[in-house]
Amino acid sequence: MTFKHVNKGIKRVDAYEKVTGKAKFGADMEFADMLFAKVLRSEYSHAEIKKIDVSEAKKMPGVKGVYTAFDIPNNLFGVIVQDQQVLAKDKVVLAGDGIVMAAAESEKEAAAALEKVKVKYEELDGIYDVMEARKEGSLKIHEDKEDNQVIHHPLRKGDVEKGFAEAYLILEREYTTQLIEHSYLEPEAVIVVPNDQNHLVSVYGSIQNPYAARSAVAAVLGVELADVRVIQNHIGGSFGGKDEVISAMAARAAVMALDLDRPVKMVNTREESFTESYKRHPYNLKYKIGATEDGKLTAMEIEAAADSGGYACQTPFVTWRSVVQATGPYELDNVKTDTYGYYTNNPYTGAMRGYGSPQVIFAQESLMDELAEELDMSPVELRKKNMYSQDSVTASGQKLDGHTVSLAEVMEKAMKEINYEEKYKEYSKEQFGDKKRGIGLSISFRGCSLGAEAIDAAASLIQINKDGSAAVYSGLAENGQGLKTIFTQITAEVLGIRIEDIDYMEVDTTFTPDSGSTVASRATLIGGNAVKNAAEKLRKRIINFAADKFDFSADNLALKDGFLYDESGNRLALFSDLTQEMGNTGILLSAYGWYKGPEISWDEEKGCGNPYFTYVYGCQIAEVEVDTGTGELTILEMAAAHDVGRAINPANVKGQIYGGVMMGLGYGIMEELEVEKGMIKTKNFHDYLIPTIKDMPEIKPIIVENPDPDGPFGAKSIGEPTLELGSAAIANAVAHASGRRIRSLPLNLERVLIGRSLHKGGK
């Protein structure tokens, strides 16, 4: 199949604005008569609020309003469980809880007013360890709940006791992963304009999921969805992070804007962002695995406990993704998995690129290498013996027969690119001196899109103007990942028009149809199909019009390069002449597109079914050097092979791979949010380190294409798979180099040198 616009690394359609400084982000927006607001946050991670005195704050210069939870119409919100407070009322459950907010003529005046607020707390004992939180009779964080459990997902397949009885070798291992920050470069920003263009409130800002923000604001204000308009601006990175935290911010600003009848702007400082935003779930993972002498897996038993922090947020869904991926891409007849989420008084945790997969992959891919060593097999041999191939059946009982199962291919390509076999052999020999090298790999299968979490559908709208130019609207949002460019390419391909003739419109909840959230690496797959559907409707309409006009069979006409062609390649008309004529004849040149993913199924009681309609496969390999004298770890090279179905824009896919590998590297070797009794200690980039350009290894991206029958032009997903594999590959490489197996993330200096964190009781 040859394409004109798809499968090409065309330039991003939003690039010009972004290199000239013209792109407006949330904090860049200004409205006439705008006020600025700030939030006072808790001094404790768990405390009763005894008294709030705002009388002095109200008298401060420039102050227009000071508010507490008592001024919020409906103070609780949440996409899954409505337990998150817009402002803490009687009790704070985490350090990021806001208590008082103030709006003033300037940011400085708002902040100065909050310094005059007096809050009387009674500090409560807290729970800061997920294993404490799950103990029977432990202190309850939410009094209206039975206990601290947010969720429990079981999965049962076969009989693990029987499987372990058949095993020649049984390994039991525990792994832990850490709390990390999304670290999007743009701190959160929203502006709410009241009584704007027939809407009660219009919300602008760095909003990952405009429909989720609209629902939250409408619920908090107690108004209809139609009263709230959310308009997305350019967003400076999100990675799953600008969802609930932005909803809370938008709801606060909306309450103030309506009360004062003036626009209210809120922009977080980096410290406020670290303090208030949700993080990636830390996991405690217990794995038990059995295998025969020749390396065939007989059973796997897994218990995973995720720290949800003070609120449920997206814990039920994050942990659900863990269930499906917990065994890794390996054939097993006997599986028992229990995945839990618990409330603690730590910072709350939610969506972050990868969702619940990076944690379980770190554990399970480390475990495979540990098992291989015990069995005296190579890591590759053990994997090849057990990994999914075409028609394999997963732990939840799904037969992988609707798409190409390409694990062997991604693994082989990654290995070849980095010269794995030779390096593995070389580094397996005795190495002299402190500096030792190693190489390690990890593989994964990942369900595309939402799966059984929610209804998986998206819409689009394409309007063609009389002059042949077009505007594309989608309910999914550009987060920086390149969605505008991808959807423009799909439109251009179907309609046979130039990229330059297409305008991609920002999400505006009043005009664009609700398409759910831009999450789960679903935009290209689900949203791309919706855009393709709208474009196809229009193409058909135009071709039918032309067939009538020129007296041709519609089957023999084609739209290409802005022209109408017959089957012999003769140009019959300009695209713009056709649209002009159609417009003048009164034919509708707009169409909605809609796509709903194929049927899926899930039995939550038993943990079985077909949770996703298709999967992607990936393999990453890390080559490292460990200085066993100092603990210094250098990642020399990484290969990343990912089957994306079809790369709509290969240059963009490479960008996703580079970015995901680096984020995975940060997760694997350096990032860890320091928290003491629920209070965050590292609040800016001088003490919370993310990878800089100097931390880059040589990265080899490998795009594998096995077009998927359900993807637009065969395309699937790439955003999240790129970061779920790195930490395990690095841990395996470090073990290969140094002989030290590290079962806790990140693999920082102290863990590499002495095998554990320097903190008291550290793992």
Added chain:
Amino acid sequence: MAKLDVELTVNGEKYNLKVGSQERLLDTIRKQLKLTGTKEGCSVGECGACTVILDDKAVNSCMVLTAQVDGSQIITVEGLESKGGLHPLQKAFIEKQAIQCGFCTPGMLMSALALIKENPQPSKEEIKTALEGNLCRCTGYQQIIEAVEAAAEEWGV
């Protein structure tokens, strides 16, 4: 508090401004001059999103007080494009897909500009050193390096 008189040349245009003694150059640029291409990411000089060129050097404008730089020449991202079109660095960033969310892009461009002006043919290591103070969470930096290399090749002397 009395305001101070400051003269700045920003993107070739002369401005006579009144600034507070504590006003950061970043705020002067964003709030007074309304040049919002320069971004604020951390306010402590760690992320580089606010990088501008101050008398030929790339600086974090969140760490500079405007009153300290009276009489200086400043270039911001808005000053890159000219009547002749996009600057070679801008073209290269577009060409090499060195942009994702775009929030770090203005700062990256400024650091790269300062580098190539001083060192027209930088090595990969020199590019990394020049951009070390500019964080990017999206791109993994590879395509940014490629862009700077391409721009240097086209434009460097």
